[in-house]
Amino acid sequence: MSPLLHVNTITKRFGGFLALDGVDLVVQPGERLGLIGPNGSGKSTLVNCVCGTLRNEVGSVNFNGEVIDKLTAHERTRRGLARSFQLPRPFHSMSLADNLRIPLLYTVRAREGMLHAHTDLEARCHQLLELVGLLKKANQLPRDLTQVEMRKLELARAMAAEPKLLIADESMAGLSHSEIDDILALLFRLNETGITVILIEHIMSAVMKFSQRLAVLVSGKKVADGKPEDVVRDPEVVRAYLGQ
Amino acid sequence: MNNVKFSLIAIVVAAAVLAFAHWFKVDYLFFASYTILQFIVLATAWNILGGYCGYVNFGSAAFFAIGAYTSVFLHKAFPLPVPLLIVVSAITAGIAGFGMGYLTLRLRGSFFAIATLALAVVLQTLVVNWDFVGGSRGAYIIRPENLEIGSFQIPYIEYLFALMLGLTVLALVTARAIEHSQLGYGFATIRDDELAAEASGVPTLRLKLIATTLSGAFMGMAGAPFPYYIGYLQPQSAFGLEYAVNSIAMPMIGGTTSWVGPLVGAILLGSAQQYATVTISSAVNLLIVGLMLVAFVIIAPNGLIGLVQDWLRKRRAS
Numbered sequence: 112m113s114p115l116l117h118v119n120t121i122t123k124r125f126g127g128f129l130a131l132d133g134v135d136l137v138v139q140p141g142e143r144l145g146l147i148g149p150n151g152s153g154k155s156t157l158v159n160c161v162c163g164t165l166r167n168e169v170g171s172v173n174f175n176g177e178v179i180d181k182l183t184a185h186e187r188t189r190r191g192l193a194r195s196f197q198l199p200r201p202f203h204s205m206s207l208a209d210n211l212r213i214p215l216l217y218t219v220r221a222r223e224g225m226l227h228a229h230t231d232l233e234a235r236c237h238q239l240l241e242l243v244g245l246l247k248k249a250n251q252l253p254r255d256l257t258q259v260e261m262r263k264l265e266l267a268r269a270m271a272a273e274p275k276l277l278i279a280d281e282s283m284a285g286l287s288h289s290e291i292d293d294i295l296a297l298l299f300r301l302n303e304t305g306i307t308v309i310l311i312e313h314i315m316s317a318v319m320k321f322s323q324r325l326a327v328l329v330s331g332k333k334v335a336d337g338k339p340e341d342v343v344r345d346p347e348v349v350r351a352y353l354g355q
Numbered sequence: 356m357n358n359v360k361f362s363l364i365a366i367v368v369a370a371a372v373l374a375f376a377h378w379f380k381v382d383y384l385f386f387a388s389y390t391i392l393q394f395i396v397l398a399t400a401w402n403i404l405g406g407y408c409g410y411v412n413f414g415s416a417a418f419f420a421i422g423a424y425t426s427v428f429l430h431k432a433f434p435l436p437v438p439l440l441i442v443v444s445a446i447t448a449g450i451a452g453f454g455m456g457y458l459t460l461r462l463r464g465s466f467f468a469i470a471t472l473a474l475a476v477v478l479q480t481l482v483v484n485w486d487f488v489g490g491s492r493g494a495y496i497i498r499p500e501n502l503e504i505g506s507f508q509i510p511y512i513e514y515l516f517a518l519m520l521g522l523t524v525l526a527l528v529t530a531r532a533i534e535h536s537q538l539g540y541g542f543a544t545i546r547d548d549e550l551a552a553e554a555s556g557v558p559t560l561r562l563k564l565i566a567t568t569l570s571g572a573f574m575g576m577a578g579a580p581f582p583y584y585i586g587y588l589q590p591q592s593a594f595g596l597e598y599a600v601n602s603i604a605m606p607m608i609g610g611t612t613s614w615v616g617p618l619v620g621a622i623l624l625g626s627a628q629q630y631a632t633v634t635i636s637s638a639v640n641l642l643i644v645g646l647m648l649v650a651f652v653i654i655a656p657n658g659l660i661g662l663v664q665d666w667l668r669k670r671r672a673s
Contacts, residue, residue, distance in 0.1 A: 185555075186558075213541075213544055
């Protein structure tokens with residue numbers, strides 16, 4: 112089976128700082144991949160390069176059989192590559208329903224023959240809000256939400272684009288145990304519908320529960336990639352996290 | 356209410372205003388209301404970029420002047436009727452808006468504002484040194500006393516007033532249509548968070564270019580009849596500070612998130628300025644703008660519309 116995402120030795124510099132140093136990553140369709148690494152190891156930079164927010168100087172990104180290096184972020188979203196942001200970035204002047212309406216209008220409707228009827232659009236908005244348990248607050252503004260609800264909105268907006276691959280960038284940081292379980296259940300449910308998920312996270316219990324495979328970034332280099340149980344015992348990974 | 360219905364209502368209201376003014380038959384009324392209408396168009400145009408997308412344009416005067424000087428140029432090169440001048444001005448100012456957008460939209464916040472201010476300075480320098488349109492001396496446009504259509508005779512000021520009224524309707528209908536469309540949602544995401552907008556599939560750069568082009572085109576349209584209205588156009592008046600300041604202040608005072616804001620703000624501020632010009636002195640104009648802007652920033656940061664919305668929300672909650 113050809114991979115859904117193939118990150119081919121990409122390198123990203125910020126001035127003299129090497130944020131990503133020849134990172135390779137292959138993700139198969141339907142996979143649940145965990146991506147971990149200490150703070151500043153380049154996880155978010157990798158997401159930004161994959162999603163088009165930043166441009167990598169060296170290497171290339173291949174998504175669904177297509178080289179996407181020259182595409183802008185919104186073009187990549189339309190091709191089925193969605194992400195949630197580490198710090199939730201809702202459209203703060205819009206109601207929750209309108210927040211979800213944006214990707215529906217600009218991503219799903221841009222594909223052929225989708226959601227042209229107004230009622231379909233409304234129904235889809237409500238369906239998504241119900242899925243994340245926010246239907247009651249459909250007409251409220253994001254500022255009325257709690258932290259966990261904000262994360263759910265962020266995920267719902269990424270899901271609204273009907274992606275093939277969802278990258279969840281630290282969507283559980285700062286949440287309680289039961290809230291983490293909530294989000295995890297949501298991600299599992301998504302994965303069951305055929306969406307490939309990359310989970311970037313610091314909370315190891317959640318990562319271990321979720322991931323089929325685990326990749327580790329340290330100082331811009333991928334130091335390990337394999338079965339989660341094996342990866343966490345890898346001496347290099349242990350050294351990066353605990354020091355020598 | 357759909358767009359067609361709204362357009363019809365707007366046209367009926369405009370026709371009623373025109374009929375009333377015609378019945379009243381005071382030249383000064385036409386003269387003063389023309390200025391207010393012109394500011395409604397300018398404020399609405401500014402709001403398409405500044406209010407909907409959140410990009411503050413300090414160069415409104417430049418686009419207004421592009422419209423005005425397009426008229427002067429054509430008046431000398433090949434005279435056209437004023438409605439056609441408006442169309443040509445819309446095109447030139449629209450192109451200028453597109454160009455400005457392309458060059459500056461990678462800038463954000465105050466940097467974008469400074470760039471638009473610089474554009475106005477550059478254009479003014481060009482016009483001052485362009486002899487064909489009068490240079491720094493200015494240009495006289497002798498307008499006919501009456502417009503003659505067959506055996507009909509319409510006073511020219513009334514004709515210009517009617518044109519500006521038509522432009523006002525066009526600007527308001529366009530702004531409202533944008534607000535309720537997919538484009539309007541896209542603009543709002545740019546205002547809220549561009550990164551998140553891109554991640555949701557919104558082509559932000561293209562949308563910003565649409566906004567600068569539309570906004571510039573409407574400002575140019577507002578400026579096109581101006582040389583005929585004023586009779587003598589010089590760079591200082593076409594690039595006047597009052598255009599840049601008013602185009603920002605009026606939507607701010609009215610409220611920037613809806614088409615009603617610029618309309619209300621322009622009527623309020625424009626009338627106050629006209630009143631002050633007659634009763635006190637024309638120099639007090641900008642002082643009034645400044646004071647009102649300060650007052651509104653303190654009392655109603657989201658403008659009059661925001662104030663009303665907050666009040667409605669509170670009443671619904673209690």
